[in-house]
Amino acid sequence: MSRLASAFAKPHPALVTFVTAGDGDTAAILDALVAGGADVIELGMPFTDPMADGPAIQAANLRALGAGTTTADIFRIAAGFRARHATPLVLMGYANPMLARGSDWFAQQCAKAGVDGVICVDIPPEEDGDLGPALRARGIALIRLATPTSDAARLPAILEGSSGFLYYVSVAGITGKQQAVQASIEEAVARLKAATALPVAVGFGVRHPEQAAAIARVADGVVVGSALVELVAQHGAEAAGPVRALTAALAQAVHRARAHA
Amino acid sequence: MNAPAAGTNSLRNQPDERGHFGAFGGRYVAETLMPLILELEREYARAKADPAFAAQFDDLLEHYVGRPSPLYFAPRLTGELGGAQVWFKRDELNHTGAHKINNCVGQILLAMRMGKTRIIAETGAGQHGVATATVCARFGLPCVVYMGATDVERQQPNVFRMKLLGAEVVPVTSGAATLKDAMNEALRDWVAHVHDTFYIIGTAAGPHPYPELVRDFQSVIGKEARAQMLARTGRLPDLLVAAIGGGSNAIGLFHPFLDDPVRMLGVEAAGHGLDKQHAASLAGGRPGILHGNKTYLLQDEDGQITEAHSISAGLDYPGIGPEHAWLKEIGRVEYTSATDTEALAAFQLLCRTEGIIPALEPSHAIAAVRRIAPTMGKDQIILANLCGRGDKDIFTVAKALGAEL
Ligand SMILES: Cc1ncc(COP(=O)(O)O)c(C=O)c1O
Secondary structure, three states: OOHHHHHHOOOOOEEEEEEEOOOOOHHHHHHHHHHHOOOEEEEEOOOOOOOOOOHHHHHHHHHHHHOOOOHHHHHHHHHHHHHHOOOOEEEEEOHHHHHOOOHHHHHHHHHHHOOOEEEEOOOOHHHHHHOHHHHHHOOOEEOOEEOOOOOOOOHHHHHOOOOOOEEEEOOOOOOOOOOOOHHHHHHHHHHHHHHOOOOEEEEOOOOOHHHHHHHHOOOOEEEEOHHHHHHHHHHHHHOHHHHHHHHHHHHHHHHOHHHHO | OOOOOOOOOOOOOOOOOOOEEOOEEEEEOOHHHHHHHHHHHHHHHHHHOOHHHHHHHHHHHHHHHOOOOOEEEOHHHHHHHOOOEEEEEOHHHOHHHEOHHHHHHHHHHHHHHOOOOEEEEEEOOOHHHHHHHHHHHHHOOOEEEEEEHHHHHHOHHHHHHHHHOOOEEEEEOOOOOOHHHHHHHHHHHHHHOOOOEEEOOOOOOOOOOHHHHHHHHHOHHHHHHHHHHHHHHOOOOOEEEEEOOOOHHHHHHHHHHOOOOOEEEEEEEEEOOOOOOOOOHHHHOEEEEEOEEEEEEOEOOOOOEOOOOOOOHHHOOOOOOHHHHHHHHOOOOEEEEEEHHHHHHHHHHHHHHHOOOEOHHHHHHHHHHHHHHHHOOOOOEEEEEOOEEHHHHHHHHHHHOOOOO
């Protein structure tokens, strides 16, 4: 079983955490995520123009690039992580940095560094040829996003060629503080799970353990990003401690969500 | 609007049904926006086939925008350059002072057809922002314009105009706080307001179908110019010249001539020089993906977008519309560039020789005309797009020339 499949085969829902590569002491932060109990880690590839992100992750992108983070650095971080941990690692970002040296190069680097999956925000199924075939050839999951605007007519296109898990973006909007209504999440997850056998993880606007627990009662995974990235902004080089504490609180809530239901 | 159907070998048949111009274009947007873009594509196809839509568009262009714009032979500039005859398509005489309004009229009609009740736009020089604010006032729709904080600073008269017209101008401080960052912010607004909002993109770029529909609306420039030139001289021009930011005024002039034996030259902004900071994505960039399309971009080896520079805020963008990327690759259109200094000199030349104060954007085209006209015969004709007037640039030019206002 792949690392991603194992993470979603655990007897409890998965906590998926996001941080930006090169923002703060990334190796220490990744270790803190694992120690806190994250089941899947998304590592953001910084980009100058993060169109789908709100202020917190935009700022993290700029801090990472300002610190001189390169694509080579990101793969070094990923390879270092893989040498220390078995937790699945997913790269998340935008098309231009991923394709700058061609999709084959990118997929090959992912494979070498032990990256399990890729989420590319701005390559929809219509343009799959730019990235999908290269990833599939190397056995790297292509994780697609479904959104509140993905209706029944749209969903089959998204699912075709998706692997790893399906990421449900619970708000029509950018990453950050806006939260979806719980009822709308439940309805959407039910609809998605009826259409696919892939695990469904829900993200965007999830910040607190209670909220994460509520979502984990219906979804296979819960994604938390901006709240962790804000801790890195606030604590800088000392962020690992607070990141671990928040991750542990979230993990406890998510892992036990169904026991309490 | 309805162009005569082009034959199968025509260069006017792009893009393909997936929105690709050869290897360029496409629809590279977040999944949230995909259904909207597909809906826009369907609705635009219906509008194109609807004579009532064309009639409404033509009527507004005639009575509100003031079209057709004149085709003007520039005798003293021609004399001064001592070569080919120089003619201008006078789109700077349009209502709001630039070609941008042609596109805004078309897009707001589409927005209303689609039942959208809120309009957003990005702007660099402020010309597209003013044109969008104008059509929003005309049709009574609320309008939010995203503008880089740097541009808000250097284009104050246009900021005030937009406010007078009832638009909300939101200064964008991320990145270099110029056009590219304003476009990021407009896209962020759009994903958060998918149900009621229409995004009026200001140039022939962005995800399909924008490059196509902006080109179609701007093609009124080339269609008029072609007919006017034939009526006045009985022949086609030898060379077309236009400045390129995202490429909308250039493609608007070029497209109706693509199947004719006419040379074409697009002029990018070389800023401080091609070896320094500039905005010439064809000359100094390579293909990549940004703002919904695959095209030439200024970027580093990791695919990070680099900041453009031009004295002209309207050309200060690190990308270019995908149809130009394709026309360059197939060799149908030639592309060159002009520096800030050359544009400033051309700006003053046109003021002195023709009594026309051009915008800094077409001043780049005039700079290229100045280089080329003397190398051509006196019986040859250059047609350049005078796509904007210079009122908005008076402060920038004064500063560059060291004058106190
Ligand atoms: C007068 C004028 N010309 C040209 C441009 C550049 O845009 P495009 O290349 O789309 O024509 C602008 C943009 O603001 C403009 O205001």
